[in-house]
Amino acid sequence: MTTTQQENLPYDVFAKACPSRGALEHVTGRWGALTLGALYEGSLRFNELRRRVDGVSEKMLSQTLHALERDGLVHREAQPTNPPRVDYELTSLGHQVAERLLGLIHFMEGRMDDVLEARRRYDDARTA
Template structure:
């Protein structure tokens, strides 16, 4: 039985691939539509070619992403989600929507924290 909390559980490695910064963004982008590599790289702003390639390979190996070589001229590769990838991406998109919707709350919390830190509060112990 899988137990993501167990050190050697296979599900933990898959979770690492999904929950990486680039994994989350690639899966969420692919939830909206299939992409060719460079289009996906433009959509996931800031990812290097190497990191996106490694991320897609890991997600493909885990059965979340499908890689299809198009025999057009010139040939190209298109990435899409597998049925498992769609189910995972649905949950990730819900999380992203929540985070984006609460960014104002997060920014206010950061500002309050920074104010307390600037005032000399030891935020770990609560002492001045």
């Protein structure tokens, strides 16, 4: 990329102070990516989402949802019922991001035999 092209970019994720770096971390972190992928299927309550994203703690899911909501990717809808009902769903932007993540997720799932074979070869070479 030329200097002129770089100057025309409003954000540069490779620059330490760029705000896009934090948003990218929220999206591509383990729990962020899985949360966005799970919500792509539709609106979920907190405990439904926690069950769908197997292995995430309540604290981590809560932190993840707050970060994704702050970034405008997730919408939180609290219903004034007893007990309170809170639903989470993707915003339009979140839906677009999740589509792209799911493409990568499905690609990786489809290539796991290759990944596992590469791991086996790597581990075998290290123990030889």
